[in-house]
Every structure is written in structure tokens, then in C-alpha cells.
Amino acid sequence: MKNRATIPIGPYHPLQEEPEFWKLIVEGEKVVDVDVRIGYNHRGIEKISEAKTFDQSIFIVERICGICSSSHPIACAQAIEDICGIEVPERALYIRTITQELERLHSHMLWLGLAGHFLGYNTVFMWGWKYREPICDIMETVTGNRQNYAMHKVGGVRRDIEREHVSYILTRLDEFLKQLDMLKGAVLDDPVLHARLKGVGILTKEAAIDYSALGPTARASGVDIDVRRDHPYGVYDRLKWNVITQNEGDVFAKAVVRILEMYESARIVRQCLDTMPDGPIDSKPKDIPPGEGIGVIEAPRGECFHYVKCDGTNSPVRHKIRAPTYMNFPTFRETVIGETVSDATIIMAAIDPCYCCTERMIVVDSSHKELFKAQDLIRLSQEKTQRIREKLGVK
């Protein structure tokens, strides 16, 4: 057996904000196996939900994940509405669509910033997060909070978008898009990033289907799925927008999908604000009869799935929550084996993992010698970018 070594990353790694424990098993520079342990974020939300009322469940699921703070509540509300066909007023459907797309904008920009940091482009990190602020300001103006919006409920939404907010939203959106144009040029036209990211961490279309990968992770591998088009909810089926796919399946393709999706999201928000009718925002449902319901929506990372079972009381008998990263995460094993250690971090980041959504991994006990500490892996990634810069003669 060749000389294998284990590199542990975590559980507190400056790369990610959340704790998880990765073990990369390497031979020389190449990754030959990977095992991962989660459970550091497991908070037993499904069990907590069984002890709460349906209205309270919406607040809990908002805190499954900070960035999918609009996605999970809408999926949960849709699952409960699906039990007995509760109608949602038109205006509420528009508001749900708008909050969903604004969330997608700030999530993808956040990802762009983090990816920049892992690659050694700290300016991209700083600018990405700075230019994300207009979206946070819009959310604060409309919903009252930068992150946890408390905007959705069964049967509609809790707050309206006031008339005077519309021009504010459009102004800040224009501000955001101008900066996005600049970042898009900086990222997509950079020969160093082409050399760094193309052909790295390829997820084939067959593997993406076998693992039921979702969202940009799947679309970058040529799998043409998008819940907004396939299982329409909100008002997506009435608006003009495109599903973005690429075919290469590498990290660069995943970045392209996310960047181009931001433009589509802005298109959707503008169309919604243009065509949103007046009217009630809440159908005020009273009781939920016994039954089962399923709600699916397209979160920034892929499909969010909620299943709710009711027995006629005011609490769910069972509330199953499946976040997109649960399906995307196992693909990391497919994409990182055979790659070098310095690429492991960006390949993982390319899935845009939201560990708090998923919390799944397990530790494989190993008595192998520790080669690198956690910070060394970011350094390795940034050093590789620097080497490519020097090779291409770029300052």
C-alpha cells in the first residue's frame, strides 16, 4: 500500500463559518479518499417542530440556515397549504417571489466573495460583501431585518411591500447590478481564474443525476432542472426569465451559473414590481384538516423540500425537512478524488455548502500523521493562484 496520509480540516476552520470535520486521505499531493463528519450543527429541528404549532414551525425553519431564510419558510408554508389546497392571494405570491429572488442575489454574491477569499482574491471578498449590502438594506426596509425576515406565513405573507418602497428597491438594485457588472468582468475574464478553475473538480452529468444533485451544482453539469420552472410556485410561470446551465461541470462552470443567475433574479424582481396587483396579502386560513402536504421551492443552493403530516390538531405529526446541500454534499467525494490538496478547498466551496442546512458527516478515526493544519489549506490554495499568476506573467 502506498504511503497514505490524512489531513484533517476542522472542526473550526477559518475557511468556513460553520464547524464540520473533514478528513482528506492523500497520497503525495493527490486526494485519494475523503470522509467527513457532521452532526456539529444537528439541532433536532424536525423533532422541535412536532412540539410547536404550524405558525411557530415557520419561525423555526427560518433558522435552519441564515441565507435560506426566505426559502425554508416558503417551502414549509407551501407544504402546509398543500395539505388542503389553501389559496394564497395574488399579491402575496408576488411578494414571496420578490423576497425569494432578493435572497438569491445576496446569497450568490456572498458565495462569490467567499470563493474569492479561498483563491487569494481578498479584494473580491471585500467588494463582494460590500456590494451585497444594498440587498441587505432592501430587506431591512421591506421586512424589518437584514437576515431573518419573518415575512412568510401559511396562507400568504405577514407584511406588505409599501408603494414608497418600490422606487427604493429599484434604485438599490441598479446600484447592485452596476457593481455586479464590474465583478463579472473581473472574474469571468480573468485568465488566472480560467487557469485556476477550469477543469477542476468536474462533476459529470451522470454523477449529478445519480446523486440527485440540485441547483447550480447540477445545472453546471448540464442537468437542466430548476424548481421555479419545473414545479412552478409564486409567479415564476408568468414572467420572462431563463434557467442558466453550463456543461463542463467544473468549478468555473459553477461560478458562471451563479453569476448569470444573479442577472436573471434582478430581471424577475423588476418584472414583479412592475406587474404586482393590489389586494390582500393573507388568506387567513383557520384550521388545517388531517392530511399530508409537500412544498418544494428553489433555494439559492437548489431545491428545498418540506413534507408535513397533520392529524387535525394544531401541530405537525411529522415535519421532514430536506435542504439542497444534503443532496449536493455527497458529490464532493466524486469531485475531489484525484485532485490536489490545494484545490480541495475551492472544490468544496463550489458546492456552496450550507452546512447548517444539512449537518451530515461522520469522522473516520485514523492514526495517520497530521500533515497540514487547517490554515495551511487556505494558504496552499492561495499559493497555487499566485503560481499561476507568475506563470502567466500577470501581476
Add this chain to the structure above:
Amino acid sequence: MGLKETLLTKSIYVFHVSSGSCNNCDIEILDCLTPRFDLERFGIILVGSIKHADVMLCTGSANRLTIPIIRKLYEQMPKPGFVIAFGACGSSRGLFKDSYNTGDPLDEIIPVDAYIPGCPPKPEAVIGALVKLISKVTAKKGK
């Protein structure tokens, strides 16, 4: 209260620990370092190792897997060091207190010097908390 504590209030090195959070608090912490709020101009930076930290910033409701890790990290932090419980989860476990996988509140695991309530606390609240912590440390120094 000696030279070390005085130096602590000049440039604070922060180690961020997430013991099972939803990531909202963690994003707001990172946000504090980005150009709009820019805590780095006060000399506050995030460090990659607890051994370099003056302040341990804890987010999340500590679950059974992370409690031993939090204790170990606190022991490794060079003293004097301070602990800040960040967010509703850090302060009192928030709405996860009734989970089968959640343990004791953070301040029963390690001593906590400041609490920043909120879900998530805004970056302005983080700045306010650091100012209060510095005032608390310098007030003790005066005694």
C-alpha cells in the same frame, strides 16, 4: 489588572467559534470586517487559532458534539481572555433549548463576559458590544 489587559483593549484578536449555529450570526460577524463596518480599522481582526486570541466569540446553541470542543478551546485560550456569547442561541440556546441534541447554555459551560442578543445581532450591535467590553475591562483597571 495589568499590562496584558490594557494591551487587550488596544487591539483585540478575535477567535470565532460556531457551536452549531444557523450561520446567520457567523455571516454578520464576517460582515463586520467588510468595508461598510470595517472593524479592522480599530485593530480588531479574526485569527485562525485560539492560541492567538484575546476574545472567543461564540455563536450557536452548543450541541452535544460541540460542548467538549468549546471547553477545550476555552482552556487553550491564553488568559486573560474574554468570552462573548453571540446571538440568541449563544446567550440562552434560543428556540433550540428543547432539542434532544442541545446541551447546557453556553454560560454554564464556560464563563461568559458579554452577551450580544439578537437573531442575528446587527453589525452595529457587535461594535456596541465591543465598546462595552472595553469599558468593562478599563473600569476594572481603574480599581
Add this chain to the structure above:
Amino acid sequence: MAIDGLIKKIHDRFGDRILKTERKSAKRVYIDIYPKDIVDIAGYLFKDLGCRFNIASGVDDFNGIEILYHFAHDAHAVVITVRAILKDKDNPRIETITGVMKAAWWIEREIHELFGVEFDGNADLRPLLLPDDWPKGVYPMRKNFVVPKRDSRKG
């Protein structure tokens, strides 16, 4: 309707191996089957009909432990849920579907540790979420596991 076409195909293929079909709406259908038939039906939905595997969920019901396998047919905007009821709560077992699709890899581990279901043929049922010192034989998602309410200020 597209959903009726899908239901007919499944019925034509499996006949009386289907115990019950409940068409809840134009987008949702729930199909009850014998647990022993899960691999064939999952294989048909995934490979022949081209459905995507959403997830599986366990439910602790008075009938037994229900395992629901949710499949999405994206072209027709339908979610097909296959229900298998494992009547023996002391020893619930069902065959693994990881041979059909890798997508079921983690969820079988999760259902195994949270509900206590054995997935025959799955050699990797290590715990996924719970800590190492979690007591064996205690399944937190079962209804008989009750979490006591706690004071927010004491442990």
C-alpha cells in the same frame, strides 16, 4: 392530466403489487406498496420514468414505521410518494435502494439512527448526525422519545 398518465404507467407495470393509490391533487400522488417491492419500484421510477429522487422520510405511526420515498417528475411537475409500512416496530427492516441510486446513501443512515430502521444490503449504516456517546437503541424521532421542556436559564 400528466399525473394520470404517470399513475397508469405505474399501475400497468406493477398491477396488484400496488396496495393503494391516492391522487391528492394534479401534482401529488401517494402510492402504498409492500416493503419487499421497494427496490423494483424505486428502480422503475428512477431509471425508466426518469424521476429524480427527492428524499426519503420516516414517520412513526400507530400502524408501524412508515418510510416515504419521494420522487419528483420534473417534466410533469409531479411528486410521486411511495409509502412502505414496516409493521414490526421492534425490528423494522427494508431493503436498501442505494444500489439503484447513490442519492439514497445518506438518508438511509439518517433514518437508521433516528428511527432504528435496518436497511438490508446497506453495509454503511454508521451514525450520521448523532454524537458517538448517544445511547444505543434510543431513537429520537420515535414518538415514545419525549424531550422534556427545559428552562431557558438552567441546563
